[in-house]
Amino acid sequence: MKDIFSKNYPLLITDVGIAGKRQEIFIDAAGKIGEIGPDLKKKYSGEAEFVICGDGALALPGLVNTHTHAAMTLLRGYADDMFLQDWLSQKIWPLEAHLTGDDVYWGTKLACLEMIKTGTVAFNDMYFFMEDAARAVAEAGIRAVLSHGFIDLGLPEKCETECRATEKLIAHVRSMGNPRIRAAVGPHAPYTVSDEGLTWCSEFAKEKNIGIHIHVCETEKEVSDSVAARGVRPVSILDKCGILTPRSVAAHCCWLSEAESRLFGERGVHPSHNPTSNMKLATNRAMPYHWLKKAGVNVTLGTDGCSSNNNLDMFETAKTAALLQKFYWNDPTLLPAGEALAMITSAGARALGFGDGTLTAGAPADIILVTAKTACNTPLHNPTSNVIYACSGSAVETTICNGRILMLKREVPGEAEILAGAAAAAAGLVKRAVTS
Amino acid sequence: MKDIFSKNYPLLITDVGIAGKRQEIFIDAAGKIGEIGPDLKKKYSGEAEFVICGDGALALPGLVNTHTHAAMTLLRGYADDMFLQDWLSQKIWPLEAHLTGDDVYWGTKLACLEMIKTGTVAFNDMYFFMEDAARAVAEAGIRAVLSHGFIDLGLPEKCETECRATEKLIAHVRSMGNPRIRAAVGPHAPYTVSDEGLTWCSEFAKEKNIGIHIHVCETEKEVSDSVAARGVRPVSILDKCGILTPRSVAAHCCWLSEAESRLFGERGVHPSHNPTSNMKLATNRAMPYHWLKKAGVNVTLGTDGCSSNNNLDMFETAKTAALLQKFYWNDPTLLPAGEALAMITSAGARALGFGDGTLTAGAPADIILVTAKTACNTPLHNPTSNVIYACSGSAVETTICNGRILMLKREVPGEAEILAGAAAAAAGLVKRAVTS
Numbered sequence: 015m016k017d018i019f020s021k022n023y024p025l026l027i028t029d030v031g032i033a034g035k036r037q038e039i040f041i042d043a044a045g046k047i048g049e050i051g052p053d054l055k056k057k058y059s060g061e062a063e064f065v066i067c068g069d070g071a072l073a074l075p076g077l078v079n080t081h082t083h084a085a086m087t088l089l090r091g092y093a094d095d096m097f098l099q100d101w102l103s104q105k106i107w108p109l110e111a112h113l114t115g116d117d118v119y120w121g122t123k124l125a126c127l128e129m130i131k132t133g134t135v136a137f138n139d140m141y142f143f144m145e146d147a148a149r150a151v152a153e154a155g156i157r158a159v160l161s162h163g164f165i166d167l168g169l170p171e172k173c174e175t176e177c178r179a180t181e182k183l184i185a186h187v188r189s190m191g192n193p194r195i196r197a198a199v200g201p202h203a204p205y206t207v208s209d210e211g212l213t214w215c216s217e218f219a220k221e222k223n224i225g226i227h228i229h230v231c232e233t234e235k236e237v238s239d240s241v242a243a244r245g246v247r248p249v250s251i252l253d254k255c256g257i258l259t260p261r262s263v264a265a266h267c268c269w270l271s272e273a274e275s276r277l278f279g280e281r282g283v284h285p286s287h288n289p290t291s292n293m294k295l296a297t298n299r300a301m302p303y304h305w306l307k308k309a310g311v312n313v314t315l316g317t318d319g320c321s322s323n324n325n326l327d328m329f330e331t332a333k334t335a336a337l338l339q340k341f342y343w344n345d346p347t348l349l350p351a352g353e354a355l356a357m358i359t360s361a362g363a364r365a366l367g368f369g370d371g372t373l374t375a376g377a378p379a380d381i382i383l384v385t386a387k388t389a390c391n392t393p394l395h396n397p398t399s400n401v402i403y404a405c406s407g408s409a410v411e412t413t414i415c416n417g418r419i420l421m422l423k424r425e426v427p428g429e430a431e432i433l434a435g436a437a438a439a440a441a442g443l444v445k446r447a448v449t450s
Numbered sequence: 451m452k453d454i455f456s457k458n459y460p461l462l463i464t465d466v467g468i469a470g471k472r473q474e475i476f477i478d479a480a481g482k483i484g485e486i487g488p489d490l491k492k493k494y495s496g497e498a499e500f501v502i503c504g505d506g507a508l509a510l511p512g513l514v515n516t517h518t519h520a521a522m523t524l525l526r527g528y529a530d531d532m533f534l535q536d537w538l539s540q541k542i543w544p545l546e547a548h549l550t551g552d553d554v555y556w557g558t559k560l561a562c563l564e565m566i567k568t569g570t571v572a573f574n575d576m577y578f579f580m581e582d583a584a585r586a587v588a589e590a591g592i593r594a595v596l597s598h599g600f601i602d603l604g605l606p607e608k609c610e611t612e613c614r615a616t617e618k619l620i621a622h623v624r625s626m627g628n629p630r631i632r633a634a635v636g637p638h639a640p641y642t643v644s645d646e647g648l649t650w651c652s653e654f655a656k657e658k659n660i661g662i663h664i665h666v667c668e669t670e671k672e673v674s675d676s677v678a679a680r681g682v683r684p685v686s687i688l689d690k691c692g693i694l695t696p697r698s699v700a701a702h703c704c705w706l707s708e709a710e711s712r713l714f715g716e717r718g719v720h721p722s723h724n725p726t727s728n729m730k731l732a733t734n735r736a737m738p739y740h741w742l743k744k745a746g747v748n749v750t751l752g753t754d755g756c757s758s759n760n761n762l763d764m765f766e767t768a769k770t771a772a773l774l775q776k777f778y779w780n781d782p783t784l785l786p787a788g789e790a791l792a793m794i795t796s797a798g799a800r801a802l803g804f805g806d807g808t809l810t811a812g813a814p815a816d817i818i819l820v821t822a823k824t825a826c827n828t829p830l831h832n833p834t835s836n837v838i839y840a841c842s843g844s845a846v847e848t849t850i851c852n853g854r855i856l857m858l859k860r861e862v863p864g865e866a867e868i869l870a871g872a873a874a875a876a877a878g879l880v881k882r883a884v885t886s
Contacts, residue, residue, distance in 0.1 A: 090828075091835035095772075095786035128825035293773035294839075296782040324839040325826055330766070336531075337729035337770070338777075346732040350531035389564035390761055392526075392869045393876035399527035403730075403760040408844030433828045440829035 016063070019427045022417045023063040026054060030068035030383060031397060032373055039073065041379040045417025049375050066412060066422070068383055072397050074355075075371045076135030076380035076415060077328040078362025081227075081265040081286035081316025083141045084150075084158075085113075085121030087128065088440040089321040098233065098295050106321060110142075112446040117439045118143035119150050124436035125326055126154030130426055132327040132407025133382040135415040136368050138263055138286070138316065140200040140227050144183050152192055155420045157380075159366050160187060161200025161227045166211045173211045180215070184222060194416060196367070198225035201257065204248040205236050209255055216256030225261045225367065228252070230285075231274075232266035233297055249274045258283050263365050265316060268297045272305045279309030284365035287357075289338040290331055291318030300342035303349055314362045315354075327407040328358045336402060351402040383412040452499070455863045458853045459499040462490060466504035466819060467833060468809060475509065477815040481853025485811050502848060502858070504819055508833050510791075511807045512571030512816035512851060513764040514798025517663075517701035517722035517752025519577045520586075520594075521549075521557030523564065524876040525757040534669065534731050542757060546578075548882040553875045554579035555586050560872035561762055562590030566862055568763040568843025569818040571851040572804050574699055574722070574752065576636040576663050580619050588628055591856045593816075595802050596623060597636025597663045602647040609647045616651070620658060630852060632803070634661035637693065640684040641672050645691055652692030661697045661803065664688070666721075667710075668702035669733055685710045694719050699801050701752060704733045708741045715745030720801035723793075725774040726767055727754030736778035739785055750798045751790075763843040764794045772838060787838040819848040 016023070025041040032050065040048040040058045048058070093105035118141065129137060136157035139147060144160045151158045162183045166173035180199055187197035201207045201215040219226050231237055231248055240248045249270070252258055260282030267285040270278070278285060287301045306313050315335055317326045332354040339349040363371025369378055386394060390405040413421040420426065452459070461477040468486065476484040476494045484494075529541035554577065565573060572593035575583060580596045587594045598619045602609035616635055623633035637643045637651040655662045667673055667684055676684045685706070688694055696718030703721040706714070714721060723737045742749050751771055753762050768790040775785040799807025805814055822830060826841040849857040856862065 087825075088829060089831075090840055091830070091832045094832075094835050094839060095776075095783050097782055101782075124825060124828060131825060290773065293777035294782065296776045296780050298777070298780045320840070324835065325841075327842070330842070334770070334773070337726065340531075340732045341729035341734070341774075344732050344734045346533055346537075346730065347531050387866070387869060389523075389560060389567060389869070392560060393524060393873050394527070395525075395876070395880065396527045396530075399530050399760065403530060404526055404756070405761075406763070406766070406842040406844060408842060430823070433823060433825070437829045440831070444831065 018064055018419050018422060024061050025064050025066060025417070025419070026058050026062035027066045027068055027073065027381070027383070028055065030071050030073035031386070032073050034397065037073070039373070039381065041414070041417045045379055047373065047375050047377050047379045050373060070386040071383040071411060072386060072391070072401065073373060074382050074384060074401065075359040075363070075373055076382050076413065077133045077358045078314070078366060078368065078371060079129065079134050079137040079316050079326065079328055080263050080284065080314040080362050080365050081288055081318055082125070082137055082139055082326065083319035084125035084137065084139045085118040085141050085147060086319030086321045087124040088117055088121040088436065088443060090324045092321060092444070094324070109443060109447045112443055112450065113142060115143040115146040117443050119146040120436045120439035122147040122150035123154065123432045125320070126150060126156055127426060127429060127432045128326045129156060130154065130413045130420045131410070131424070132329065133384070133410035133413055134326065134328050135380045135382070135413065136363065136366055138227055138366055145186050148187055148190060148195055151195055152190065155418055156415050157194040157368055159196045159198045159225055159227065161198040163200050163202050164211060164215060165202045165206045166208050167206060168208045173208055173214070176211065177214055180218065184224065196224065198227045200227045203229040203236070204251050205239065209251065212252065212255035212257055216259070219261060220256070225263065226257055226259060227263050228257060228265065230264040230267050231269040232292070234269055234299065237269050247271070247274070249277065253277065253281070263314070266292065266297070267301045268292055268299045270302055272302065275302055275305035275311065276309045278306060279311045284312045284314055286314050286316040287335055288316045288318040289334040291322040293334070293338065294322050300338050303339045304343060312361050312364055313357055314365045315357045329401070329405055329407045332358050332402050351399045354402045355398050379414055379417040381414045382410050384409045385411045454500055454855055454858060460497050461500050461502060461853070461855070462494050462498035463502045463504055463509065463819070464491065466507050466509035467822070468509050470833065473509070475809070475817065477850070477853045481815055483809065483811050483813050483815045486809060506822040507819040507847060508822060508827070508837065509809060510818050510820060510837065511795040511799070511809055512818050512849065513569045513794045514750070514802060514804065514807060515565065515570050515573040515752050515762065515764055516699050516720065516750040516798050516801050517724055517754055518561070518573055518575055518762065519755035520561035520573065520575045521554040521577050521583060522755030522757045523560040524553060524557040524872065524879060526760045528757060528880070530760070545879060545883045548879055548886065549578060551579040551582040553879050555582040556872045556875035558583040558586035559590065559868045561756070562586060562592055563862060563865060563868045564762045565592060566590065566849050566856045567846070567860070568765065569820070569846035569849055570762065570764050571816045571818070571849065572799065572802055574663055574802055581622050584623055584626060584631055587631055588626065591854055592851050593630040593804055595632045595634045595661055595663065597634040599636050599638050600647060600651060601638045601642045602644050603642060604644045609644055609650070612647065613650055616654065620660065632660065634663045636663045639665040639672070640687050641675065645687065648688065648691035648693055652695070655697060656692070661699065662693055662695060663699050664693060664701065666700040666703050667705040670705055670735065673705050683707070683710070685713065689713065689717070699750070701754070702728065703737045704728055704735045706738055708738065711738055711741035711747065712745045714742065715747045720748045720750055722750050722752040723771055724752045724754040725770040727758040729770070729774065730758050736774050739775045740779060748797050748800055749793055750801045751793045765837070765841055765843045768794050768838050787835045790838045791834050815850055815853040817850045818846050820845045821847045
């Protein structure tokens, strides 16, 4: 008997709803969507090696998480309910000082498992030991853009080391030749990277034609510190150093001004709104979505790492984004369900360069099936509303990435081993930190 | 073979974690927790008719939702992303005008199913056709406090009708003699009920020794309208009419002042914070939890109805509450995970008069098992953090109310029939409204 998870097969998916219509989807052996139509059974029954009966499920493009630190799943629940600086200096950094490549491998395995189980097929990552992260992503079968967190703290020697580490990761990822995995440069933030470091990153990214992944204006303090020390806001520095490009994803952006929102539109930057993390760490302002929308910016969504969220469920993030925008900017019509769904599918895919994130013939088959036979999808007056406001990622039954089935009826091969391996890695990490 | 769902059996639950310790729980035939200890197998193996292997799950008290309109599950996704008044007058009220008792029965069946599947064992309800709601709750096996939404709009004749409707519901619920189901009076809000109506409600509730369920200070407009029209804030009116008692649950409370928070402490009122609904409808202020906590108030959590949330998952509500308090009041240490968990268990149970909401020998066995074998509970540095910040209600495997198993390994008897019945009722309701 064929193992449906083992490789790409030509697949036929029957009885799914797409934009309110009952449809069938044929996926070819190359992992592309061959055709979408109301009745493909006859045409493809010979060719398709497996048939997935959707049983009325909603078919959606796979979700895209544009800002996370995947391996931080190992720190899930390790420290919460603290001030940002205390949390980092007393809890997160002391633990991270003991991280190994093996930890990052297991943390990323766990993150990929959680993403597959909640319908995410692509993510934008920034962390350390990224060659180990790449190995985990390759095994998991989803897509990722991987960047080494580049932090030089203004020290020329450290800047040099970070440049070499970045070059090494990019070369390594290219050598893998895996179409699902890309590298990007990851200058951490304007307050942790020198102008020289930022400029090197932007030039290197341009030369290699790869993405840039950076934190921008998460806290008010970053902005006021920059103004106090240098007389300019962080976005000016980023623009001067060439960081604001159509290949750039800017995480957080809570404290962006209206003029900076317009500049993002002119430069083609993709912001990643991280509402859950921002609320948990009390950033005290929500990304100005209305200004960015007015400026035609491609706004996307991210979970941030699991130490400040504490999960990777993009359904939850989309709902939280829609709620936070309404609440903070005092307008219940802001960020309606349809826009939230576009943010976690098409906008995210475009930001990471993984196609256009829609269900279209010829596109890579990145598809999730969300069960309709569950309370959160009953009744189904408006499927988009149900997906954004009622369901969590647990309603995803089937996850397909690049034509390959990664989860079928909630089963992911090797789940128990991944949970056990990650739990052991997390326990070992804490033990090393405590006994050091 | 015995049907485990059919009635109360003496039960032994093995291998569960309670407050970080591996425990076993014996539940007697009367539905009470008989004993909790590390090794009860020998002692109870003869007596227990079923053994549930927890497989390392976290055992928690069943969750309590202190403010909802259960049957509004039928309106889930019917209208979103609108201004409150447009949403009510253009969408919700026109549909509700066509509601029947049968609709309320199916909507409440669906709500109870969703609650059981997400670990909620008790809720505080306010709606119409409440005798039909009572029938649904009786069948579902969970606990509820049911109130008729009393709205007189200052009209003496309408006030009279609402008094009779309230009396009728209370008499009906008493006649059921079901220990899981209680009635309360449900004066809708100070801006929809006359002072005479409020006073009648408070006196009737006192006479019958039952609860009061009311909306308080959800929007800024309610407060400013009251001050403009009568020179006093709504809470003064409620206090004058005797509504603020230790038997009262006050939903929303977004615009409570510090003095009113202290008054709630003095009167023993239980506020129900509804963070998701408040964000979705853009109330523009979060309940002042820090003032209420300082005043020693028993703060609880509610989902509100499914037309403004749009689900009944108390895990999500607890996380959103913890996030919103931190974000709005600009303090990441506010409402930590442990307090959020207490709000949806012990605080909620106390507010509704359903015991003390803890796992203790002699208490009614209202218990949920949250699987540990899942990504959201891996790693498990701090189970309370995982439950509040990482998991959704889908991590609940088993739900027990009053010693009766309502869900085992995610199976709820009759689930498909309830989903189909509720979907048909919702479709019929919309059809009647559209063709009227």
